[in-house]
Amino acid sequence: MSLTLIFGLYVFFLAAFTGYQVISKVPHLLHTPLMAFTNAISGISLVGSLLAAGGHYGGLSTVLGAVAVLAASINVVGGFLITDRMLRMFKKKGGAR
Amino acid sequence: MTLSLAETFVQLLYLAASILFVLGLRDLGDAQTARRGVLLAEVGMVAAVAGTLLYGVGVSGVIVRWEWIVGALLIGSAVGTGMGLWIPMTKMPERIALSHAFGGLAVGLVGVVEYLEHGGARMSTLQITATGLEVALGALTFTGSLMAFGKLQGFITGRPVTYAGQNASNMAMIAGTLGLIGLLVYQPDAAWAFYVVATLGVLLGVLLVLPIGGADMPVVICLLNSYAGLAAAATGFALGNNVLIICGALDGFSGFLLGMMMSKAMNRSFSNVLFGAFGAAPEVKAVTEGAAPAGPAPNVGSVEEAAEVLRAARSVIVVPGYGMAVSQAQHAVRDLANVLQTHGCEVRYAIHPVAGRMPGHMNVLLAEANVPYDHLFDLDVINDDFSATDVALVVGANDVVNPAARSNQSSPIYGMPILAADMAKTCVVLKRSLNTGFAGIENELFVRSNTMMVLGDAKKTLTQFTAALKE
Numbered sequence: 329m330s331l332t333l334i335f336g337l338y339v340f341f342l343a344a345f346t347g348y349q350v351i352s353k354v355p356h357l358l359h360t361p362l363m364a365f366t367n368a369i370s371g372i373s374l375v376g377s378l379l380a381a382g383g384h385y386g387g388l389s390t391v392l393g394a395v396a397v398l399a400a401s402i403n404v405v406g407g408f409l410i411t412d413r414m415l416r417m418f419k420k421k422g423g424a425r
Numbered sequence: 426m427t428l429s430l431a432e433t434f435v436q437l438l439y440l441a442a443s444i445l446f447v448l449g450l451r452d453l454g455d456a457q458t459a460r461r462g463v464l465l466a467e468v469g470m471v472a473a474v475a476g477t478l479l480y481g482v483g484v485s486g487v488i489v490r491w492e493w494i495v496g497a498l499l500i501g502s503a504v505g506t507g508m509g510l511w512i513p514m515t516k517m518p519e520r521i522a523l524s525h526a527f528g529g530l531a532v533g534l535v536g537v538v539e540y541l542e543h544g545g546a547r548m549s550t551l552q553i554t555a556t557g558l559e560v561a562l563g564a565l566t567f568t569g570s571l572m573a574f575g576k577l578q579g580f581i582t583g584r585p586v587t588y589a590g591q592n593a594s595n596m597a598m599i600a601g602t603l604g605l606i607g608l609l610v611y612q613p614d615a616a617w618a619f620y621v622v623a624t625l626g627v628l629l630g631v632l633l634v635l636p637i638g639g640a641d642m643p644v645v646i647c648l649l650n651s652y653a654g655l656a657a658a659a660t661g662f663a664l665g666n667n668v669l670i671i672c673g674a675l676d677g678f679s680g681f682l683l684g685m686m687m688s689k690a691m692n693r694s695f696s697n698v699l700f701g702a703f704g705a706a707p708e709v710k711a712v713t714e715g716a717a718p719a720g721p722a723p724n725v726g727s728v729e730e731a732a733e734v735l736r737a738a739r740s741v742i743v744v745p746g747y748g749m750a751v752s753q754a755q756h757a758v759r760d761l762a763n764v765l766q767t768h769g770c771e772v773r774y775a776i777h778p779v780a781g782r783m784p785g786h787m788n789v790l791l792a793e794a795n796v797p798y799d800h801l802f803d804l805d806v807i808n809d810d811f812s813a814t815d816v817a818l819v820v821g822a823n824d825v826v827n828p829a830a831r832s833n834q835s836s837p838i839y840g841m842p843i844l845a846a847d848m849a850k851t852c853v854v855l856k857r858s859l860n861t862g863f864a865g866i867e868n869e870l871f872v873r874s875n876t877m878m879v880l881g882d883a884k885k886t887l888t889q890f891t892a893a894l895k896e
Contacts, residue, residue, distance in 0.1 A: 333551045336662050336670055343674035346447055351679045353454040356778060356803050359683060359785030360517060362453055363650055367524045369446050369466055370657045370676035373532050375477045376664050380538040381497060382481060382488030389538045394493040396534040399527040401501025402508065404470055407524060409509025412463045414517075417792040418456045421799050 361414045368407025374400035431484040438476035439668040445469030446672060450679075456798055473668055514793040515750050518782040519577045521646055526570035528653040529630075532660050533563025537623065539663060546614040553613045555662035557606035557622055562656035564626025565633070570649045572634035573642065577782060583639030592700050595632055598625055637698070640747075640824060642782040643687045644698045651680030683784050690778035690804075692830075692840040723859060726877035728886060731853050732893035734877065735761075738815035740771045742807065744846050745787045746780050748821015748857065748883055755794035757887035758820060762796070764894045773800055775807045775817075775844050777825035808845050817849035819870075821856070821883050827868045852876045855883045 354362050377400045381393030428436065445465045452462025481488030488494070512520045536559040539552075548556065575581035602625045605618045612618070637645050658673025660666075688695050726734075735741065743762070749755060762772040774796065780787045788801055811817060819826055826846040829836040846852050847870050854876055871878055879886050 330549065330551055332665060333662070336551075336665075336667075339667050339670045340658060340662075340674045343443075343447075343671040344678045347450070347675040347678040348682065350447065350450045350454065351675075351682055353451075355454070355456075356776065356785060357788045357798055357801060358453060358456060358459060360521070360783060360789045361459065361785070362679065363521055363646070363683065363784065364524070365450070365453055365463065365466065366654065366676040366679045367521065367528060367650065369449070369470065370528055370654050370672050371531075372442070372446075372470065372473060372668055372672045373528070373535065373657045373660055374474055375666065376535045376660050376669060377531055378474070378477055378494055379481060379487060379664075380535050381493050382490050383538075383542065384489045385538065385542050389541050390490060390493055392534045392538050392541075394497040396531040396538075397494055397497035398501040398504075399534075400531040401498050402505040403524050403527050403531070404474075405502045405505030406509040406520075407505075408463060408467050408470070409506060410512065410517075410520065412460060413509065414514070414789055414792070415456070415459045415463065417514075417789070417795075418459070418798050419792070419795065420456075421797040 357418070358415075361411050364407055364411040364414065368404055368411060371400045371404035371407060374404055429484075431480060435476045435480040438472045439666070442469035442473040443668050443671045445472075446675065450675065513753075514755075514789055515753050517789055518642065518646065518786060519574055521783055522570050522574040522577060522649070525646070525649045525653045526567050526574065529563045529566025529570060529649075529656060531563075532653070532656040533560050533567055533623070533626070535660055536560035536563060536663065540616075540619050544614065548613050550610055552663050553609050554606060555659045557609050557619070559656055559659035559663055560619070560623045561602050561606065561626040561629075562652050562659060564623050565630040566649055566652040566656055568627050568630030569634045569645075569652070570630075572631055573645055573649060576634070576639055577642060585638040586635045591632075591636060595629065595700075598629055598632070601625060602629070636700070639782070640779075641691075641698050643779050643784055643786075644684050644691075644695075646783045647680045647684035647687055649680070651677050651684060654678070654680055687779055687784060690842060691838070692842065721872045723871045723878045724874070724876060725859075726853075726879055728879060728889045729893060731877055731879045731886075732890050734851050734853060735765065735770075735816060735818070735890060736768070736894055738765070738770055738851075740814045741765055741773075741816045741818055742811060742814050742846075742849065743772065743774045744780075744817055744819045744822050744826055744844050745774065745776070745791065746820065746822025746825060747782060747786075748823070748855070750781055750786065750790055750821070752821060752857075752883040754820060754884035754887055755790040755796075757884045757891070758791070759794040759796055761887050761891045761894070764891050768894070773802055773807065773810075775804065775811075775846075776801050777804055777822070777844050780822055780825050804842060804844055811845040811848040814849045815851065817844075817846035817852045819846050819852060819854040819856075820887070822846075823856075823868055826870055828873075829867070829869050833869070846870065847873055847876070850875065854878050855886050856880060857882065 377396035381397045449462035449466035452458040654673045654676025661669030830838045830841040830843045
């Protein structure tokens with residue numbers, strides 16, 4: 329096993345536990361925004377897609393990478409917008425904020 | 426290994442992004458702070474993407490072709506903006522399913538490019554394992570989410586599709602996928618194995634979602650959310666990128682946790698939802714029931730009769746279900762509640778965790794209709810109040826108010842926590858027709874003596890109630 333893997337596993341599991349603590353506090357009320365939100369942040373795979381589409385690679389790789397950039401950027405932009413749009417609608421008694 | 430100044434800067438940007446994502450998630454724990462959380466995560470995302478681009482183009486020279494990137498980013502942002510702004514709230518489950526499909530696609534393709542370009546033989550054990558998992562999970566998430574989308578949209582039948590040996594053949598395919606990834610570790614240049622892994626992922630996505638019924642969609646969507654996250658985490662391992670590992674873990678775990686909550690709310694195990702082909706058993710039951718004489722007839726009331734019941738009520742609990750989403754009745758519900766409130770009637774909403782097609786579906790719809798969220802109550806909070814309530818108004822909900830879950834041990838939903846709508850003095854049920862619901866299960870609530878069924882489109886019926894009460 330390489331040290332890189334060990335470090336990666338540390339990061340993965342500590343993030344998972346942090347996620348558990350934080351996410352279990354999100355009320356039922358906000359579960360749909362939560363899904364849209366986590367989906368948007370996992371669009372961070374855009375970082376990987378950018379390297380795939382922009383690398384000094386063959387034509388096929390560039391096209392596949394560009395499709396990946398397209399899909400990931402739809403998720404990032406759309407995900408944040410829609411999360412915010414939903415959250416704007418949640419109002420407490422007393423009408424508009 | 427010492428990093429150059431520019432490399433250090435990019436890595437610190439990734440670290441900052443990771444921290445901002447976690448802080449954003451924390452803020453999402455309260456409706457008051459949630460929007461700030463989104464802003465924090467947006468800042469993190471912009472920092473990470475801008476850092477990658479600047480570094481890749483300007484410093485390391487890893488990114489040499491920017492025209493493809495710019496084109497894809499522009500189109501993607503335009504499509505994302507369009508979807509973000511104009512998708513109606515009633516279509517939210519479909520949009521969530523699609524976004525999982527995009528996420529899976531992006532990650533899967535990155536994995537294929539890595540394998541194409543870095544050749545199997547030159548990859549370390551860690552890289553090849555991670556890439557294999559990434560491609561398998563990405564492909565599975567992609568087709569599985571498209572299947573879920575199709576089922577939600579009605580392109581594909583919402584009923585579970587089953588055939589002999591289904592679970593066994595699926596298990597064999599999962600084992601085959603893992604086996605081939607294992608083979609790749611020892612023979613990284615076995616390209617055929619890599620592409621078979623990708624193909625198996627594509628097939629598994631279709632086959633694993635096929636036997637799952639529409640009413641189980643909340644769990645499936647959560648699981649696909651989880652797979653999309655795990656695939657992103659695998660990409661992080663393959664690329665040695667911590668921010669990807671962190672986001673993937675957060676997303677993967679969030680989906681898993683929500684899925685567990687949903688299963689628990691249905692009193693079923695994960696494996697039962699995934700492999701139980703819910704709805705297949707009731708279909709058999711429906712056949713025998715067709716032959717047997719029907720039980721007591723439901724008490725069908727007219728709009729006027731039901732409006733009178735509502736007029737006399739001092740307290741009403743609304744129980745929304747998927748039918749409210751289908752008929753887009755959330756605004757009509759709110760209008761009726763407004764009129765009831767002006768008559769001095771107390772109106773509250775009881776939200777079952779699995780009402781609708783995804784976690785929190787009903788909450789979002791009611792929020793869209795300007796229902797204050799402090800009028801919405803979870804099952805465990807409000808359930809004891811039904812017996813002291815004049816009217817339980819069931820709008821397009823079925824399984825979540827079926828008393829068979831409490832009493833009938835042979836019912837497929839036996840043991841599932843339900844909303845005690847039947848305990849209210851009168852239970853007014855709005856339903857399109859007297860046909861059995863999505864899961865094909867008979868609902869005893871509809872034939873109870875204190876139940877009044879009002880048939881027809883929920884939105885139309887509610888509008889008629891409102892008009893009658895205004896007179």
